[in-house]
Amino acid sequence: MNVKDRIAEVVESALRSAAADGVLGPVDLPSAKIEYPREEKHGDYSTPVALESARVLKKSPLEIGAVLKPYIERSELADSVEVVKPGFINIFLSPEFLFSRMEDVLGEGDSYGRQAKPIPRRVNIEFVSANPTGPLNIVSARAAAVGDTLANLLEACGDIVEREFYVNDFGNQVILLGRSVLCRYRELEGIEMEFPEDGYHGEYVRDIAAHIRDNYEREVNAIASEEALIDFMAGRAVEYNVSGQKRDLERFNVNFQRWFRESVLHADESVEETLRTLVELGVIYEEEGKKVFRSTDFGDDKDRVVVRDDGRPTYLLADISYHRNKKERGYDLIVDIWGPDHHGYISRLAGAMKALGCPDEAFRVLIAQQVNLVMDGEMVKMSKRLGRFSTMRELIDEIGIDVARYFFIMRSMESHLDFDLALAKRQSSENPVFYLQYAHARICSIFREAEKRGFAYDAAGRDASRLRNPEALALLKLLARFPEEIADAAAAFEPHRIASFLMRLAQAYHRFYTEHRVLAEDQVEANSNLALCDCVRIVMKNGLGLLGVSAPEKM
RNA sequence: GCGCCCGUAGCUCAGCUGGAUAGAGCGUCGGACUUCGAAUCCGCAGGCCGCAGGUUCGACUCCUGCCGGGCGCGCCA
Structure with missing residues (x-):
């Protein structure tokens, strides 16, 4: 048990003992709040229990504190206890106790700080999950650092953690990627072809085309229809991108236990099965040939289409299916870390999880806020489709793994982060x-x-x-x-x-x-x-x- | 229009589930190495915590309304 918990126990037992001795009325506190005083002179730990229980006990906080003081002082942890001003009880740790902590540190060594749990939770944490349409960008780098560290922390607390990456290798964007690559491929062959309007313009698409030409030229030549060709290009491009992402992440000390493909859910009919389940639960209705999830029953501000009128499932249905899959794997806690552009998506997915019987506290979505990449005081806008972006790899090349990870982790993930690349590099010695x-x-x-x-x-x-x-x-x-x-x-x-x-x-x-x-x-x-x-x-x-x-x- | 995030020192950000006199890093200025690593330490300066109300013993923190910045509001993923 850590020191803070021990202090809480001391305070709680002081309350109980005082009540048992009849010197203080009974108080019903779930657990004593223990704080770190801002100022040293206010002790090492402090508790406002006297302030909080004053009303119930109909005594002044200072009186309550005076009663509790001797009880707390009995503890070997406490050197002295002071009751001050509004009614704080300040506890000063005894030097002997502090000194004895060194045994723990020296004895436990590499595992000092790690704690075992009587019943470990099985936790799944999904993060990064960038689309397989290009290299990882700066926001993904932030998510990677934050997610991996969070996973480390949960593990240190005795949980069993699985890191997972969801690969969206299905749908329009993949086809679009395939078309973009095909275009560049034709270019290599000296054939002009109109580039898709919303296609991926990045230079890396040319690299992918060259890679395919170098390795799969024969296969490509054997494919007759353009549709099949686009499919092939898309498939190779996804593999190329995913393995590139994997490599960058590993270099960043981030290792996923599981790479989950969206396409699998479509192939093995999980998506249809999920729909059937939702229908059975009575949360689906039909409208103009579409199937709609009544997410407003679960706090969303609008119901959401899950199957289009042509029968194709929407991304949401696949995602529900994916989360249902995670739920059925039996985790006690499912954590998702998303980018800031997905916050509007939380309520509908959380709603679906609720509909599927997942308790609120077992599913948690965290948002890793945006990162503004600043270069010499100037903001650099990122856009994958326009091909203007700085990659995670470039970042690591510039400033190194340690600096990158630390910079992302030192800020809370909800805060918008201005990352001055030039600064991080230039002032590296400071x-x-x-x-x-x-x-x-x-x-x-x-x-x-x-x-x-x-x-x-x-x-x-x-x-x-x-x-x-x-x-x-x-x-x-x-x-x-x-x-x-x-x-x-x-x-x-x-x-x-x-x-x-x-x-x-x-x-x-x-x-x-x-x-x-x-x-x-x-x-x-x-x-x-x-x-x-x-x-x-x-x-x-x-x-x-x-x-x-x-x-x-x-x- | 609706929703989410942010607004704290010149800059970038902390501030622990409401607690005591609001902090750190960087930057500015001034000090400290014949001794274990000066990539360090010490000190000065710098703030109506976006604005205005409300809740209570007590508000940077919670509620309401504004202002400003960002992002969402697809049968894209």
Whole structure:
């Protein structure tokens, strides 16, 4: 159990004991709220339970606090407890307790921060899912970084997570891609052909055409009808794009367990079956030869067509079918991360999930907001069809994996992000990523130095009294908080919290380093300092690992 | 017109399910290396938290209405 939960337990049991002793009326609180005070002088943890229960208990918050104080003070975690001003109960952790946390860090090592769950949830998280019509763009890169980190966080909390990519390899856009490629193919053969009006204009389409000519020329020549030819081109182009996307993602440290093809749902009649299910549920009606899903019953502002009057299913039906498939795989939680242009789509799909009997809390759609790529202060607009876009690959080539991942993760995913490519590259030496990595490398360097000097580091030789200075205590507090930061970030689906936590940790470390000579003359002091450094190194490495950022030993 | 996201320091953004005197990075300016990595540290400056009401012990946070920016509002995917 992490420290925050333990504090909550202490406060809750204080309330119960006080009630049992008859010094306080019974209060019905689901769980005690525990906060981090903004200011140091207000303690390490703080709880407003006295304020919140004042009305029910018909006592002033300060009175309630005074009653609870001795009960809380009994805990070994607390050094002292203060009841102040409006009625906050502030708890100061005991240095001995903090010092004892180091055992966890050193003992658990690489797995410190990870928590087991008695009953792990099976979670499916689908993200990126870019159309297979071209290379991945910057928004996909953001989704990739955020989604993968979120998956890491859920795993660290003891869930079993599957990362999934949905490939929309079906429908008009694929045909359009096929036509665009065919056009470029003909061009290579010196044959003029009118380019489709809404076709894909990007240079990469020429690459695909060349790739097909190099590898499948014989097959192409054997195909008679233009329709079949377009189909063939489309199929090859999709494979080309998907494998390219896969390669870029792997390079970005993002590995999907499952690549799910939309075409499969059409081929194995899942789509029709889903329609039948919906009809049986009574949520489908017919109108002018079309089949319409009564999504307004589930909070949508308009009913949605799922089968056109010519019998072809719409994208929505396929998507419902896809999510039904996911639901039937038995996950406890299904998470989708979508782009900002799909937010209007949430209610209809969530409605369908509800109709299919999926509980609200088992399906969650997150929106990764837009990314404005800024180049020297100027906004670069992206449009795949017009062929003007910067790819994820270009981004990584420019600034590297670590910087890219960190930049995407350090902001909350709901915020619109201005990504200044030139800035990220130009100022790379003053980059926050390097600040974190430097803290890690610095520690590694100290251990190398210790070895060079022939100092025999022994963590068991550490002594609590040597770490009572403010800088060391600040570090110890942060180290103790790491597991709860992970739990909180995962519960809120907010990976960026880990980034800011690591920033604070690095800051605290650099401060400690400046104030104290780690390799002190005194053996006990040196061992104590090194043990603390080792703990920081472990947490920094584990934290960066969650973000998918490397923790170099030298820079 | 309707819906969603955003509006916080010069810039980019945090602010934990409503909490105490609103923070960080970058940028500006001024300090700190003969000693473990100065890719660092310390300090100064910088704010009617878009505007106006409301809810309560308490609002950057929740509600309503405006203003401004972005994105959606397909029988495209």
